[in-house]
Amino acid sequence: MKAQSFTQARQAAPAAHHGHPHESARLHVAGEATYVDDIRELAGTAHAALGLSTQAHARIVAIELDAVRAMPGVIAVFTAADIPGTNDCGPIIHDDPILADGVVHYVGQPLFAVVADSHEHARRAARRAKVSYEPLPAVLDPLQAKAQNSFVLPPMQLVRGEPAARLAAAPRRLRGSWQVGGQEQFYLEGQISYAVPREDGCIHLWCSTQHPTEMQHVVSHALGLAANQVVVEMRRMGGGFGGKESQSALFACVAALAAARLRRPVKLRPDRDDDFMITGKRHDFHYEYEVGFDDEGRILAARIEMVARAGFSADLSGPVATRAICHFDNAYYLADVDIRALCARTNTQSNTAFRGFGGPQGAVAIEYIIDSIARELGRDALDVRKLNFYGGAGRDLTPYGQRVEDNVIHELVAELEADSAYRERRRAITAYNAGSPVLKKGLALTPVKFGISFNVAHYNQAGALVHVYTDGSVLVNHGGTEMGQGLNTKVCQVVAHTLGIALAQVRATAADTSKVANTSATAASTGADLNGKAAEDAARRIRQRLADFVAQRHGIDADAVRFADDHVHAGAVAIPFAECVQQAYQARVQLWSEGFYTTPGLSWDRSTLTGRPFYYFAYGAAVAEVLVDTLTGEWRLLRADLLHDAGNSINPAIDVGQVEGAFIQGMGWLTMEELWWNKDGRLMTHAPSTYKIPAAHDCPAEFHTRLFRNSNHEETILRSKAVGEPPLLLGFAVLFALRDAVTAVGDGRSAPPLRAPATPEAILDAIDAVRAACAHTAAEPQP
Template identity: 70%
Template sequence: MNDAGSPALTKAEWKQVGLGKAHESARLHVLGQADYTDDIAEVRGTLHAALGLSGKAHARILDIDFTDVLASRGVRAVLTAKDIPGTNDCGPIIHDDPILADGLVQYIGQPIFVVVADSHDLARRAAKKAKVSYEELPAILTPQAARAAGSYVLPPMRLTRGDAETAFERAPLRVKGELYVGGQEQFYLEGQISYAIPQENDGMLVLCSTQHPSEMQHVVAHALGLHSHNVVVECRRMGGGFGGKESQSALWAAAASIAAKRLGRAVKLRADRDDDMMVTGKRHCFHYLYEVGYDDAGRILAAKVDMVSRAGYSADLSGPVATRAICHFDNTYYLSDCDIRAVAGKTNTQSNTAFRGFGGPQGAIAIEYIIDEIARNLGKDALDIRKLNFYDKIDRNVTPYGQPVVDNVIHELVGELEQTSEYRARRQAIQAYNATSPVLKKGLALTPVKFGIAFNVTHLNQAGALVHVYVDGSILVNHGGTEMGQGVNTKVMQVVAHELGVDLTRVRIAATNTSKVANTSATAASTGADLNGKAAQDAARQIRDRLAAFAAKQYGGAVEDVRFVADTVFANGHEVPFGELVAKAYLSRVQLWSDGFYATPNLHWDPKTMTGNPFFYFAYGAAVAEVVIDTLTGEWKLLRADALYDAGNSLNPAIDIGQVEGAFIQGMGWLTTEELWWNAQGKLMTHAPSTYKIPGVSDCPDAFTVKLFNNRNVADSIHRSKAVGEPPLLLPFSVFLALRDAISAVGDHKVNPPLRAPATSEAILDAVSFVEQAVREKAA
């Protein structure tokens, strides 16, 4: 302490945010001591449930014979739609998603009934014994077929700016084509699970692996015909979510609760991996028809795209996904005259849902594919075409939906990555390598990212928190976010510790619980730390202000001069340990707990015109990928990846870098190996780890460099940080387009390979064959 009685270490110097702190559950994860829903001790008399699933893609149910099911060992009950006491619906927006099919099945794997038995195994075995008679109906299985049939779950969407038709007429050059990008299974390590425990006076406690406890509360209450206050939903942590537990955990929560209510016993419903993949929705696959007009330099003058997604049999979150795809088609590029359309195709497949990126990746990949094509047509480096079309900071700085881009750092970020990755030198080296290598071909690509942060729906951008300071100076925090491994709890703890001037070890996070913080939004849209961090900061600040007022009263001096630093309170020349001040404040009846609230400001959106200010800010990034392919087998390898990501003033650089690394590999899997395949009857054949290939350790590059861009958020986010959940999933566009670059080397970059995603070995061989055939035709 100095002579004036102020702390030698100032508040500006001492901090608990911006540090690479370990994940709050890391030790528990490593030791196997972290409790997930299935680890919670079962109450006496717990029963187990399993779902009976449809064997047809589209059919009427004529009859179900449960004789063998009911005769099976350990079976206590079989429940169908008629046994639901309330509403048979778990749709998050539109009520078109039954908990249990009632007379009509719309995809193979749709739940029809629930079997409740003494054990998980007995319930699953019994459920297989039901005999279901169907009257089959015509089925639509692909987004292209949905477009042709005019089969949609929602009305078409359209965003226009300027006069695209006139701009096309003036454009000297055009590129026109189509692209298919497949979906993706969330493949969380912990499958869907809910454990419903009846409580007194019509209460129901639901322990659920979910990203959205409040929505589970609403769905369960409606299904049971109760009020929300009868239902408490709790989630301590998930073993991964990635969007697959935002809305689709509702089916499992509702089915378990219906069974528990009916039998008056606790019921656990845990999905087997095959059943989980057969029942639940995935990332939406997209089919695109595009046309772009451009000039001799490569500047885009006009753009049209018509996107159709595979929504599945119900709407789920397909509307918001399509909206975000439309709002991310521009990515980092200024589009003066454009016509962007999207429809959600109704198909007889699983109802697709949220997945990390939530339509943003599907929107942005189309423009990146198109720019790659323009560059090849002009014989130029795609990076130069990208830079030419970037948003600027003067007049080309408003998105097609009307939001000004006021925080643009893409020029500086890409410039830094271009230098540190030695992009130009490597481009020359690869050109020389390919010239002497007839079978193996290398490819290189640098792709940028601009990603909007906020929920599409304005009212969801709110959060609450509770902070309790106990008499011993320890702190308990409860907020509305859910932890799925991404570190939101760690970041919120750091925010609270920093606000109260205490070490992080004083702070503990409680399980997310709807009886503690009400009406929460999903932990999604990359807003978990932004919203809940601000709400917790608000609560902690109120407590700090009360303690500061008490300290000034006790020791003299001005309230504003009281400092909370390093577990010590400095007031008018006095140094008081934090715990000591808290104890004295308690004896003086100072309130030591507080609620906090935050609503993201300056957001508005008109869904009719598709214009407004839907995002609080933009996160930026870029990545360089170098690959090699075998043109005889289609095999490939990622040799090196360099990524630079804008996390603003990072709350926790260690966690954020880990998130970027994980997102890059997950996005790479989506675009290269993770192929979803339905057979002609509409059955998902890739429904297990044996048939669905996610990236492994061997798929990671030997050289993988991830850095955070030095940038302070322009928006007043939590400590001027930026979100890091979804945006980096777009970074591996660089891998996909590096593969396309390597394939095009077969034809000396004179032919645009029609590469589909995922770029499996088969897709790569198809594209190589196309290039080779085009070369032969030109030679002839």
């Protein structure tokens, strides 16, 4: 049978709940997809580069820029003094200068911008500046910042019940410390902004950003313009992962400043090394914990302090810490808890959003604690996990006061446990390890419960525009941004489904602040939930107008008019959709509409850290099997089984891709992606040559991924669930499978101090600790 074309496939299949290709898939493959750097440059376009600090913390004594200005092709140099408005790009607290003014706070902080006739000339010139510094004390370690009581925000604390008393009375207790590293977003397309001056002092900005409205705000503030004088347009990003939510602002402001001052187009595209050095990452976390439990492993009380490396400014550390607090429970009922979060001020890059937004850092801590409890009791960690799951009445309230009303974790884990043959494989691995002195296998099954919505209620809104043209084709514009995750595809599917037409008839355009205003960031896994609902609202308004028109013409009730199969059905009459639209146009029926959506039922009290911050929860679970070489610390993921709750999936093909990609990215964070600063505060892992991310050969030979059948009990868009962030937590299974393999070096009951990322060095350190513990136990006198 002849293969269908891309367009034929989109035409034939139902619009929603079907695995359609990504709307730009063929453009990606053909190299025709237009990213910011692919936009044809206007005549007179200049290029900017940034001069960066070489000190972690110092007072700027002098900056000599004559040598920079003398370099070939240089047009102008700008410093903080040249910014006509506010020298700030902080998203919440205004503590983040666009260009350093008087003091530098980390190695890599931008000091000035040089504009030249080419990208190469600008980069070369930026390195010719001579800067004199007066060094100041630098704090490079979060625990050192904690000891000095140096934080970017006040400490946060959530207490429920009587954790101190319950800990004291618990039959068994464990306490300890642990750490998990940060993570570089490593988007394939780096940060980039292209600013063009327009008439009357206006600016048109193309920017690779997850938050066009925020870029509009920071540029207007920096230039002293009104918001209506700045248009931000974003067709697609080559990845974002949170790194382009707030941190694209600096690049947008510099490009816009240069364009406004020079009255010519200016592009700013840092190379990968500079991008690494300037921008923030996922927050690394340090934990101090204590847990009380019974002889079966049921948690009675827990206390944890989480210290996050915020960097030199607040950025989004507040929301990250809040979400970590709200995800410490993961899938487990915790009756009595004391959860604290501290955002340590360090002289390093200001850390920011990263897929999961603090949720993974919170949830991985309770998984580490439960795994340690299981080792202490000599039980399978899965049994201890299941014992502590959220249950029915009396065990369904989160520490922050939200009731878990949609809990499917028991059924989901039971299904995965059976389908993955977990118990049989556990027995086989035990037998294998008993006969293998060097190579050890490990197995783990870990669950996920992840809250969906922005913690800040007013961000949970979206708008959209839908235009129906007289030939029956449809154009949709919404406030979300496409970063490869398939948001535009899903929104188009929603519109096509609502109007009863083929997906091929619907096209999405670039996010544009002059079309849909006051948008929220595409983050917190809300892109499809918010923008899909807004687009559905707009399409429904048009559908109702058409239904009223058809009903009047055919003498039937408007509720009896149906839209399906590219036709409008009025009783026994089926009118082709395009013909109906043409008739409506001639009758002067409005064929375009705006749509708007706000997520219902949300509340949050920042002072008490309580409320209902999430509209619903997404669930999932993963089984990972690993093989570890105990002589080198090298390892391999042999098999992964993933089962994830995407609700009534709008596009199963895209959702499966998101689940698998998130799992691998989560695995990379916890096993191989290591950030390292030297004693001077310079990030040494600042390029692909020094920073390792997962590659194709890191994927397991056996990779089984399925979506859990579960229509969302809340009225989300087509009863689907978000899949952007939650499946990143599925990567936990790999870390705890590695810990399981390391435990096999000893008596099987040791709780190895395996830090994350679990690099070969970290694995060898943990193996040494297990062997030392076993030797110490063997040397103790027997009773």
